[in-house]
Amino acid sequence: MSDERKIRILVAKPGLDGHDRGAKVIAAAFRDAGFEVIYTGLHQTPEMIVAAAVQEDVDVVAMSILSGAHMTLFPRVRALLLDAGVDHVLLTGGGIIPEDDAKALEAQGVGRLFGPGTSTADAIAYVREWFASRPAV
């Protein structure tokens, strides 16, 4: 792994939800696992998140949503990423997201979404696997 470049991940808190315990734990766990982590801070609009993703040239956008607004925010961020010509970035995340909603979002091109009780190791392994098998850009 040492010859590979670090994976760059944007940990984002979209919408008005202030619950950042999970986002901060995830950001710290990815950093400790050797990732390059950028954390947006709270109350970000989809536009702000996409602008940060472009500017920071990240590989992964991971959004934490506990407010129930996931069915609006994930598709919106995905659409804005595509509008910005960013189609090689993994959009993933976690929070209070019912299984049916997670499936519906996956069908729209969003990556895996992690629910309560997820171990950070599982999330890290998922992103590593995605990165290893992603199409060349």
Next chain:
Amino acid sequence: MSTIEKDVAGPQLAELVRRREEELAELRARLAAWEAACDESPERDHPFSTVSGREVRALYTPLDRLGAPSYEDAIGFPGEFPFTRGPYATMYRTRLWTMRQFAGFATAEETNARYKYLLEHGQTGLSVAFDFPTLMGYDSDHPRSLGEVGVCGVAISSLADMETLFDGIPLDQVSVSMTINGPAVILFCFYVVAAEKQGFRSEILRGTVQNDILKEYQAQHAWIFPPEPALRCIEDMFAWCSGNAPKYNPISISGYHIREAGATAAQELAFTLRNGLEYVERGIARGLEVDAFAPRLSFFFDVHNDFFEEIAKLRAARRIWARALRERFGARNPESWRLRTHAQTAGVSLTAQQPENNIVRVAYQAMAAALGGTQSLHTNSMDETLALPTEKAVRIALRTQQVLAYESGVANTIDPLAGSYYVESLTDDLEREALELFQEIDALGGVVPAIEQGWFQKEIAASAMRQQIEVESGDRVVVGVNHFTEGSGDIEIDTLRIDPSVEQRQRQRMADVRARRDDAEVARTLDALAEACTGDDNVVPRILDCARAYCTLYEIRHAMEGVFGSYKEPVFF
């Protein structure tokens, strides 16, 4: 000087001391012998520590409290200084805790129906959960509200919504708690005017508005203005309520969110009480008499998994508060010394895996809250890690409190764990740790400078990370998550879905309000408010005028923000 010392002459006293020393020596010897015998039975491979990481010994004895102050000084009687045994003399013998379930979703109409349902099922108070746009001061038709209207609470964008929320619920009889902070003063004014429209004067209103902005910067993050103007609004509310709403609690100083964000029990206790002391200092600096507002300060604590630690935390909280108010601030009125609290079981302890197990977790936590002497209680519903709770899940949560209150017997006698060597030791330890943390905060320059330095936020995040590592390593057992996981994959309970038409209906309600009102009056009241914000006038009467004119939440926020500015958080992880 104790009665014994006064009554006993020199030689007799020496004899008493000698006998006491003999007894202690005997006790120490017995303890050592018992410990030696225990070596033959090796302990299980298990971390004997609380969920906060506090080491717990196998046994506690009178030897653990040898240096402690006397019963009279440290424990005393319920309803008497220092209130360790409870804020009221007769506690649940006179009146059980208020069973107050936090509820709110969709529009004011749907939530109004849920409130009536809860009241019909024996709930004795109401507690309003607002949606995120409302918590942040945005109207339902503001672009930033997209996708969040009515989703995890009720959408209240003007007086009109507040009137609908309490339609048919007499506000002279039901006490209402509102969880709102950044725009608390605005929602409070909507509430006062809604009661006014029902024909009730503010003087008779009972209830609470959370209004604790310090813990928002520290943990919960629903802020609008920077600390100084936000604190000024809180002082305005203290002043206005002490003259106009003497039965209303203008603040609920909250540890709940600090704990849920990751803090330990000791951090929750210390940060919450230190915030409380900050509000007292601010009120006094504002020129208020401490006894004019301190009696209406109320509290809100989390009740987490560790049964005894949580009980001790509530007992320690009352003792620390009573001493600080009497000794540090010179409060003379015992009402100022008396810490009254709401409690809620720990949302963060609920698991998405095997959610029915949460009923059991909540029941134990609720029992700790009752044994800790809470004045009101919310019990979480089993499905809250999945979505907002269904009616069935809420009913079970409420029934849990009723079984506790009427069947378990814990409400029969007051503070039954007093005198337990373990519980009293824990109470002393938590008190000492909280006082040490007070010193750390003071060394940083006080609460606001520590917030600006991100100190609270970093301390809380570090504790959260430590707990996550414990759970992931399997050291901290979470049933159904990292142990006993068979069947954890199948979730077989119904969850509540918010109808997507809510946002559209709420936008229509907003359009109706805007069409109906007198625009000149809206402009006039908003201008008057901005002027009050610029100067020193109390903002409450001006916001009441805005509410009466049906100015919306965001319009009022915007007028204030023009003067006060907005808060920018220090970002880190």
